[in-house]
Amino acid sequence: MAIRVENEDQEKTFVVVVEGRLDHHASEAFFRALERAEETAESYVVDFSACPYLDSAGLGMILLMRDLVDPSIGIALRGCRPEVRRILEIARLQETFPID
Numbered sequence: 001m002a003i004r005v006e007n008e009d010q011e012k013t014f015v016v017v018v019e020g021r022l023d024h025h026a027s028e029a030f031f032r033a034l035e036r037a038e039e040t041a042e043s044y045v046v047d048f049s050a051c052p053y054l055d056s057a058g059l060g061m062i063l064l065m066r067d068l069v070d071p072s073i074g075i076a077l078r079g080c081r082p083e084v085r086r087i088l089e090i091a092r093l094q095e096t097f098p099i100d
Contacts, residue, residue, distance in 0.1 A: 003029040005036050012042040016065075018051040022058030030061050034068065041073060049079030059091050066096065076100065 002019040003026060014037040022030070037044070046062065048054075066075055078100040080088060088099060 022054035024057035
């Protein structure tokens with residue numbers, strides 16, 4: 001499991017790339033990655049393309065991210081595998097975040 005931050009759009013979009021399961025074991029790495037993101041971000045993306053699974057702790061991390069980030073900054077979820085998208089939809093996160 002690894003979580004890293006990448007920059008897009010000349011450093012205005014920060015992408016949190018989740019590699020591996022997003023579960024309680026990943027929480028420390030997830031929040032360390034968020035701390036590394038610049039305050040100048042205009043948007044955030046959580047990239048799930050290398051994430052095969054998330055549990056309730058992973059859902060909680062995404063929701064806590066929403067609470068920690070300035071409300072004017074958008075957060076999108078992308079690259080979701082079918083099993084991850086299903087969990088996000090069961091939790092009705094498509095009502096809170098754009099999911100690609």
